[in-house]
Amino acid sequence: GQNIDQPTEMTATEGAIVQINCTYQTSGFNGLFWYQQHAGEAPTFLSYNVLDGLEEKGRFSSFLSRSKGYSYLLLKELQMKDSASYLCAVRDRPSNAGNMLTFGGGTRLMVKP
Amino acid sequence: DTEVTQTPKHLVMGMTNKKSLKCEQHMGHRAMYWYKQKAKKPPELMFVYSYEKLSINESVPSRFSPECPNSSLLNLHLHALQPEDSALYLCASSQEPVSVSGNTIYFGEGSWLTVV
Numbered sequence: 001g002q003n004i005d006q007p008t009e010m011t012a013t014e015g016a017i018v019q020i021n022c023t024y025q026t027s028g029f030n031g032l033f034w035y036q037q038h039a040g041e042a043p044t045f046l047s048y049n050v051l052d053g054l055e056e057k058g059r060f061s062s063f064l065s066r067s068k069g070y071s072y073l074l075l076k077e078l079q080m081k082d083s084a085s086y087l088c089a090v091r092d093r094p095s096n097a098g099n100m101l102t103f104g105g106g107t108r109l110m111v112k113p
Numbered sequence: 114d115t116e117v118t119q120t121p122k123h124l125v126m127g128m129t130n131k132k133s134l135k136c137e138q139h140m141g142h143r144a145m146y147w148y149k150q151k152a153k154k155p156p157e158l159m160f161v162y163s164y165e166k167l168s169i170n171e172s173v174p175s176r177f178s179p180e181c182p183n184s185s186l187l188n189l190h191l192h193a194l195q196p197e198d199s200a201l202y203l204c205a206s207s208q209e210p211v212s213v214s215g216n217t218i219y220f221g222e223g224s225w226l227t228v229v
Contacts, residue, residue: 033217043156048217089155103156
């Protein structure tokens with residue numbers, strides 16, 4: 001089975017830096033994704049980690065430690081439009097059946113002026 | 114083009130109606146998915162199609178019937194739904210069904226379904 005935990009809500013100030021943590025306990029692991037989802041919209045892909053370390057993409061960075069079952073998403077220079085839910089998702093082991101993702105509960109981030 | 118297109122965006126149906134949700138992608142992806150998402154909850158997998166064949170059914174009730182007419186299209190046929198089936202239905206696709214490095218799943222904008 002899969003167990004993926006992330007904080008339910010976070011609040012941060014415009015221009016600041018925020019770190020959203022995700023811990024996972026899974027029977028298999030073949031990569032961890034972060035998605036952003038604005039209310040009423042579909043999730044959009046932010047980042048992907050399969051090896052340990054930091055992946056940087058502009059204002060967004062994601063870190064993975066497989067030995068600790070831990071990832072974080074770092075958002076810099078926060079903007080009001082970053083207010084959204086951030087979903088951590090783990091991909092099962094490779095299989096011929098499908099590219100399965102199991103999602104955490106999501107972290108609702110509110111950016112305040 | 115990294116788009117997954119879903120229609121309709123909003124659907125209201127009665128419990129005796131028959132309706133369909135449609136999904137289309139032109140990225141040459143060979144795996145397509147239906148997810149269901151209730152308010153303030155993460156998406157939950159319903160079905161996976163791999164090379165146009167149903168490969169995973171996550172114990173979804175038979176009132177939901179998926180169909181994959183070709184590699185670009187995925188339908189979800191709805192019949193005799195219940196009010197608790199009201200949710201956002203997300204279609205997604207990925208290049209390959211087999212997990213390979215960087216094989217991202219792309220989501221459509223979703224279809225909001227209300228069952229009255």
